[in-house]
Amino acid sequence: MRPTRRAALLLPLALPLPARAQGAAAGTEWPSRPIRFVVPYPPGGPTDLVGRVAAAALASGRASEGSAAALAGGRAGEGAPPVPAVVENRAGASGAIGAGEVARAAPDGTTFLVNASAHVIVPHLQPQPFDALADFTPVTELAKVPLVVVVPAASPIRDVAALLAAARQRPLTYASSSIGGAPHLAGELFKLLGRVELTHVPYRGSGPALTDLLADRVNVMFDSLASSAGHIREGRLRALAVTTAQRLPEHPDWPTVSEAGVPGYEITTWYGLWGPRGLPAAAAGRMQAALAAGLAQPEHAARLAAMGAIRTVPPPAGFARFVQAESDRWGRLVREAGIKGE
Incomplete structure (x- = not known):
């Protein structure tokens, strides 16, 4: 199915409104307005796909029995009407446009960022209009997804050894979904450990990058x-x-790339959910509980598995520690490899 730019999915949640969102809406159940999952890339890429699975998990009727009770602190919604969960694509500037929108949003539990590990990588490559750690509230990691080295089916390159040999004989290009994402650093790590030269060609999402790879305008991804x-x-x-x-x-x-000719090579990507800075801990915890319950449902677990994704969904505190460690790790790699933003 071709993804639309905006997917509205019913979300049967009933959570008391966080303190900063009370006032005119006092006495109503949270969320009283649609929850927005902002994806800072175009539709069709892996971050978008994972975000839509997460939104669908929240909307799942089977998930609502457990997650709505958790979100409502033990009350199952008491007949409150369903509220949409909306996936919004805000692409551009290597994810900075969408992420910046969430950073500026009110911490009322209605706006969340779905992003990949690029969220903590890009700031080490180029200045951002926000602090990727301080301006966001970590909610949970959603999934880890392996990367795969791919070439067009008509390419004469049939294995990693042939890719290394070709890169030593002539200029090759590799596409990535953005500057600073795991696919970008995967190529840079391949260059470093494989001792070859590849020219990075960044795109605004995996969809456009794959289009050019399939058309053989770039060599590898x-x-x-x-x-x-x-x-x-x-x-x-x-x-x-x-x-x-x-x-x-x-x-x-x-x-693996390591066993195929580049010893020591290893890299994966992961996807997480953040709220704006100041999101109440109770709201973050309840959202994580809802996602954990929803993503455990067979249909959503199967959708992740079909994408090669490994479901994780840790509590907010654990995810916050992981995000800090990943920022430190990627920062070291960027400095040691001399990787620059473009």
Whole structure:
């Protein structure tokens, strides 16, 4: 199904309104307005896909039995009308437009950012109009997704060894979904450890990057399995290797980049949910509980698994520690590899 720019999904939640959102709406149940999941990339890419699964999980009728009670502090909504959960794509500036919109939003529990690990990588590459750590409230990690090295099906490059050899003989280009995302750093790490040169060609999302890869306008991509899986299944792309430390159980015939010729290579991407700075801890905790319950439902777990995603959904405190550690880790890699923003 072709994703629309805005997907409205019914969300049967009933949560007391956070203190800063009370006043004119006092006495109403939270959320009294649609919850916005802002995705800072175009529709169709992996961040968008994960965000839509999360929104659907919140809207799930089967999830509502457990999650609505958790959100309402034990009350199951008491007949409150369903409220939409809206996925909004705000692409541009390597994710800064959408993220900035959430950073400026009121912390009333109605606006959240769905972003990839790029959220804590890009600030190490180029200045941002916000502080990726201080201006947001971590809610939960949604999923981890392996990256896969892909080339067009018609490419003469059939494995990692051939990719290394080709890169040493002639200039090659690699596409990525944005500057500073895991796919970008995956290419830079490949260059560093493989001792080859590849020219980075950034796009505004995986969708446009894949379009040019499929048209053979760029040579290779280190893409999220979530966005490349369909093209691989349909024979339009060839998978050379996965970027994880071990082979994927679902694709045991795909080698890891490390075992295929670049020892020590390992990188994955992850997706999380943030609120604006000042989001009440109770609201963050209840949203995490709702997502944990919803994403555990078979249909949503199956959608994540089909994208190669591993569901995580830790509590806010654990996610906050993880985000800080990831920012430190990526910052070190950017400095040591001399990676620059473009």
